[in-house]
Amino acid sequence: MSAVEVSKANKFSLKLNTIAPDKSISHRSAMFAMLASGTSEVTNFLRAEDTLNSLEIVKNLGATIEDDGVTIKISSGGIKEPFEILDCGNSGTGIRLFCGLLSSANGHFVLTGDKYLRKRPMKRVTTPLREIGAVIDGREDSNLAPLSIRGASLKAFDYDSKIASAQVKSCMILAALRADGICSYTEPELSRDHTERMLQGMGADIVVDGLKTTITPMKELLSPLTIRVPADPSSAFFFAVAAAITPDSDIVLEGVTLNPTRIEAFKALERMGANISYELTDNRYEPIGDIRVKYAPLHAITVEDNISWLIDELPALSIAFACATGESVVKNAEELRVKESDRISTVVEGLRACGIEVHEYKDGYRVVGGELKRATVDSDGDHRIAMSFIIAGLRCGMNVTDLDCINTSFPNFFELLQKITKIEFKQ
Ligand SMILES: O=C(O)C1=C[C@@H](OP(=O)(O)O)[C@@H](O)[C@H](O)C1
Numbered sequence: 001m002s003a004v005e006v007s008k009a010n011k012f013s014l015k016l017n018t019i020a021p022d023k024s025i026s027h028r029s030a031m032f033a034m035l036a037s038g039t040s041e042v043t044n045f046l047r048a049e050d051t052l053n054s055l056e057i058v059k060n061l062g063a064t065i066e067d068d069g070v071t072i073k074i075s076s077g078g079i080k081e082p083f084e085i086l087d088c089g090n091s092g093t094g095i096r097l098f099c100g101l102l103s104s105a106n107g108h109f110v111l112t113g114d115k116y117l118r119k120r121p122m123k124r125v126t127t128p129l130r131e132i133g134a135v136i137d138g139r140e141d142s143n144l145a146p147l148s149i150r151g152a153s154l155k156a157f158d159y160d161s162k163i164a165s166a167q168v169k170s171c172m173i174l175a176a177l178r179a180d181g182i183c184s185y186t187e188p189e190l191s192r193d194h195t196e197r198m199l200q201g202m203g204a205d206i207v208v209d210g211l212k213t214t215i216t217p218m219k220e221l222l223s224p225l226t227i228r229v230p231a232d233p234s235s236a237f238f239f240a241v242a243a244a245i246t247p248d249s250d251i252v253l254e255g256v257t258l259n260p261t262r263i264e265a266f267k268a269l270e271r272m273g274a275n276i277s278y279e280l281t282d283n284r285y286e287p288i289g290d291i292r293v294k295y296a297p298l299h300a301i302t303v304e305d306n307i308s309w310l311i312d313e314l315p316a317l318s319i320a321f322a323c324a325t326g327e328s329v330v331k332n333a334e335e336l337r338v339k340e341s342d343r344i345s346t347v348v349e350g351l352r353a354c355g356i357e358v359h360e361y362k363d364g365y366r367v368v369g370g371e372l373k374r375a376t377v378d379s380d381g382d383h384r385i386a387m388s389f390i391i392a393g394l395r396c397g398m399n400v401t402d403l404d405c406i407n408t409s410f411p412n413f414f415e416l417l418q419k420i421t422k423i424e425f426k427q
């Protein structure tokens with residue numbers, strides 16, 4: 001399936017209870033099970049390419065996996081040297097967290113990914129890991145995958161990170177769990193905190209004090225995880241924007257993680273005028289609940305703080321900017337340039353193709369709200385760009401090409417979308 005034609009939508013009222021399970025939590029569930037004694041049980045694991053690659057890697061590292069289609073049981077007898085090259089596919093989260101997990105494990109490990117991942121920067125994890133004794137190398141002096149790791153003993157550290165990145169933080173927390181003394185990691189702004197919450201739930205000694213996380217190495221294996229993965233707010237957000245830009249529409253997104261580090265894009269949409277409410281329904285490892293979004297005319301906003309809390313949703317939020325009155329600005333978001341695509345360029349080019357005035361900056365862009373027009377937009381192999389411009393099509397019709405990437409995070413996206421509008425696939 002290489003292209004889709006999306007029709008303009010009429011008002012809709014919907015409840016969605018099958019939004020894709022959270023990608024960040026699914027990756028972590030598979031990986032953290034390797035640190036437990038006994039069997040971890042994960043229900044509602046995201047069965048998408050990125051996270052299935054992590055599960056396959058865990059299997060290659062010696063875990064036994066039993067899957068009845070509902071619950072995945074993962075039992076590990078410790079990390080074993082794999083026969084295979086470990087392929088993370090398209091996933092930055094996969095490769096960077098595995099670097100932390102494997103740097104202290106016995107054996108030799110080769111991590112790689114697809115042509116997009118092999119262009120993304122890895123020094124952000126390989127440099128701090130090398131500083132504490134990790135034996136890790138890769139192309140361009142360890143900046144680019146394939147990466148090769150020879151497990152080694154790691155020294156205790158106090159690391160002051162310059163980037164607000166949950167991938168870097170999680171990598172270093174995983175390394176710290178097997179270092180030779182108490183470690184601390186400080187970040188410039190709080191990034192998503194699933195790693196801390198899940199590992200604490202498994203009994204790890206991790207103390208969070210504002211931006212500083214202190215980790216005491218594991219003395220023994222952790223307790224197994226028992227988790228139901230909540231729906232992914234980053235996936236749910238495409239449908240939040242769908243309701244926010246389609247007059248008189250109303251949508252309820254069920255069972256989503258309401259972790260404050262993940263729902264900032266919904267808060268931004270609320271600041272733009274959309275009518276949004278949250279209902280807490282569960283609280284295990286993190287708050288979980290339903291998000292209701294009702295259409296209201298949107299106005300422009302500036303987004304410049306806590307960028308890591310909505311970094312993955314910025315492409316979809318930019319579609320709402322295009323439909324708002326006034327000029328919306330995104331600042332401090334240079335991290336967008338090193339995602340699956342350079343998301344500053346792909347958003348700017350895509351919106352311009354749809355007739356919207358956009359000004360590009362080094363660290364963001366300014367979108368002048370206007371009339372979206374039907375265009376052909378190529379995703380550049382980036383799932384979030386593909387889904388964002390498909391949602392734009394609900395306003396004006398759209399042809400979006402290069403769609404296979406959607407399977408990395410949201411395989412049932414089209415099944416849900418067809419509850420809202422007509423879609424026609426082309427070769
Ligand atoms: O830790 C995670 O699960 C993620 C962290 C973020 O990346 P960075 O840590 O690079 O900001 C985010 O963009 C990615 O989709 C998932």
Ligand SMILES: C=C(OP(=O)(O)O)C(=O)O
Nearest residue numbers: 090091092093094312339
């Ligand atoms: C950036 C993303 O993922 P990753 O970094 O894991 O490839 C994303 O899903 O938008």
